[in-house]
Amino acid sequence: MLASALEPLNVSRETEQRLGVLADLVQKWSPRINLVARSTLGEVESRHIADSVQLFGIAPEVTKWVDLGSGGGFPGLVIAVLAAELRPEMSVVMVESDTRKCVFLRTALRELGVEGQVMQSRIEALSPLDADLVSARALAPLPKLLGYAKRHMAIDAMALFPKGSNWQSELSEARKSWHFDLETHTSVVDPSSVILEVRELSNA
Numbered sequence: 772m773l774a775s776a777l778e779p780l781n782v783s784r785e786t787e788q789r790l791g792v793l794a795d796l797v798q799k800w801s802p803r804i805n806l807v808a809r810s811t812l813g814e815v816e817s818r819h820i821a822d823s824v825q826l827f828g829i830a831p832e833v834t835k836w837v838d839l840g841s842g843g844g845f846p847g848l849v850i851a852v853l854a855a856e857l858r859p860e861m862s863v864v865m866v867e868s869d870t871r872k873c874v875f876l877r878t879a880l881r882e883l884g885v886e887g888q889v890m891q892s893r894i895e896a897l898s899p900l901d902a903d904l905v906s907a908r909a910l911a912p913l914p915k916l917l918g919y920a921k922r923h924m925a926i927d928a929m930a931l932f933p934k935g936s937n938w939q940s941e942l943s944e945a946r947k948s949w950h951f952d953l954e955t956h957t958s959v960v961d962p963s964s965v966i967l968e969v970r971e972l973s974n975a
């Protein structure tokens with residue numbers, strides 16, 4: 772699964788190895804600080820990393836990528852690893868409120884040898900970050916997520932949200948309070964899941 776997600780990006784052996792190191796780090800730290808569900812610990816590469824890689828494949832070239840609620844680094848750390856090779860000029864910012872997860876994110880950046888900024892804060896308490904692209908995975912239902920994202924999106928920015936099989940009901944709910952243009956991408960990890968690409972976001 773990871774190999775097929777990476778294939779269109781044509782990354783180097785070094786980048787593949789870094790993603791392997793990331794998987795090892797998540798597996799090592801997760802039992803102590805709960806980075807991914809215990810039931811998915813054996814699927815860090817095939818599920819969590821592959822899911823994150825596909826966001827990079829969808830994204831246009833941007834200057835500033837902000838990942839909200841990064842947790843164990845999905846997608847933020849994966850984006851930072853890919854950007855180190857493919858878009859070294861792009862800045863990657865991860866916002867996370869949990870202290871131990873922020874320690875993990877900073878440690879992982881250092882051990883992976885890639886650039887990235889970790890901001891320990893609640894999303895709604897931070898001054899607007901003016902991102903060109905906002906991502907968030909497994910953070911909140913879409914109506915709430917759009918509020919989080921809107922705060923940090925620059926004019927003309929876009930957002931990418933991986934969503935599970937109940938995405939259509941979240942979408943109907945979100946349409947009651949938000950206007951936006953939407954493109955959906957079927958997930959390579961799970962055909963019932965999607966990545967929502969949101970543009971032109973405004974309050975209804």
Ligand SMILES: C[S@@+](CC[C@H](N)C(=O)[O-])C[C@H]1O[C@@H](n2cnc3c(N)ncnc32)[C@H](O)[C@@H]1O
Binds near residue numbers: 840842872909
């Ligand atoms: C379910 S985890 C998902 C983590 C990661 N994105 C993933 O897909 O594995 C949600 C993360 O968002 C963080 N979080 C939740 N609400 C937040 C908020 N308002 N501000 C900052 N971080 C938040 C939590 O601490 C947690 O690490």
